[in-house]
Amino acid sequence: MNVKEFSKLTGLSAHTLRYYEKIGLLKNINRNQSGHRVYSPKDTDWINFVIRLKDTGMPLQEILSYASMRSNGSETLVCRQQLLENHRLNLKSHIQKQQEHLEALEHKIQLYKSGKVS
Amino acid sequence: MNVKEFSKLTGLSAHTLRYYEKIGLLKNINRNQSGHRVYSPKDTDWINFVIRLKDTGMPLQEILSYASMRSNGSETLVCRQQLLENHRLNLKSHIQKQQEHLEALEHKIQLYKSGKVS
DNA sequence: TCTTGACTTAGAGTTAACTCTAAGATGTAT
DNA sequence: ATACATCTTAGAGTTAACTCTAAGTCAAGA
Incomplete structure (x- = not known):
């Protein structure tokens, strides 16, 4: 898969994909005989x-x-698991908070609907 | 209320509060006789x-x-209500998506816990 | 009165995450 | 063979949202 196809598949621009490679987020991307990147299914999963x-x-x-x-x-297995579990807790509390924000927003919209806002 | 108290109340730094005023997000903030900002309860609500x-x-x-x-x-009432209702829809779909991400993350953590990741 | 700390401004600097440019090599269709 | 699109690189530019700096004013306590 070339960079254009991989870009389409991931929704990231070719620029962004090269940027991710530059900062080390994508590693060991294969190249064809003319130096162009060739992305594999493993790269897709990652x-x-x-x-x-x-x-x-x-x-x-x-x-x-x-x-x-x-x-x-x-x-590094234990450490990676730690990182993910910590992220899970952050994500849970983020969702919780967004839910509260949603309710407050719906309340505000009700005020608009009942003409209590000017 | 002076900028320090308002900063503490809102969790935004004094720098950020002045920045918000500069870009027009906070308007008509009162001043005392020496030119220092005085924030009101209305400012707090906003x-x-x-x-x-x-x-x-x-x-x-x-x-x-x-x-x-x-x-x-x-x-502008109708237009404002529109904006908020549109934001409500975005927020709902954001929460939905984060919920899906959470489930995928929990699945991944399960793989770690059961030793299926290396 | 002197120091200490909070306030003011305009404007410069920072950070994350891209996003684009230039100049050149390669690939594909007529 | 000739366009024309796509690939490559290093490095510069952009954007949002702060965050800080410098130089000066103001207020309260020892």
Whole structure:
């Protein structure tokens, strides 16, 4: 898969994909005989997980730290699990808070609907 | 209330509060005889709503647009309500998506717990 | 009165995460 | 063979939202 196809698949621009590679978020991307990148299904799995972490608000630096632990093999398993469990707690409380915000927003909209706002 | 107290109340730094005023998000803040800002309960209500919008991911530009409609009085009521209802839909789908991310994350953590990840 | 700390302004600097540019090599359709 | 799109790189530019700096004013306690 070339960069254009991979870009379409992931929803990230070719620029962003090269940027992710530059900062170390994507590693060991294969090249064809003319030096063009060739992405594999493994790259797809990894980038999809990266995108999930990113979409849940994890900064690239922290994803990078997960990535580098991953490439250090099984001695980092506990640490990676810790990181993910910590992220899970953050995400749960984020959802909780957004739910409260939603309710407050719906209350405000009700005020508009009943003409109690000017 | 001076800027320090208002900062503590809102959780925003004094720098940020002045910045919000500079870009037009806070308007007509009173001053005492020596030119220092004096924040009122009305300012508190407004900033709290601003913070809610911000925390739900609304860009300052859009909050600003709500703010400027608000200061244009009742002829913008419908438009403001529209903006909030649209934001409500975005927020609902955000929460939905985060919920899905949470489930995928919990699944991944299960893989770690059962030793299926290396 | 002197010091200490809070306040003011305009404007510069920072950070994260892209996003684009330039200049050149390669690939694909007519 | 000739366009024309796509690939490559290093490095510069952009955007949002702060965050800080400098230089000066003001207020309260020893």
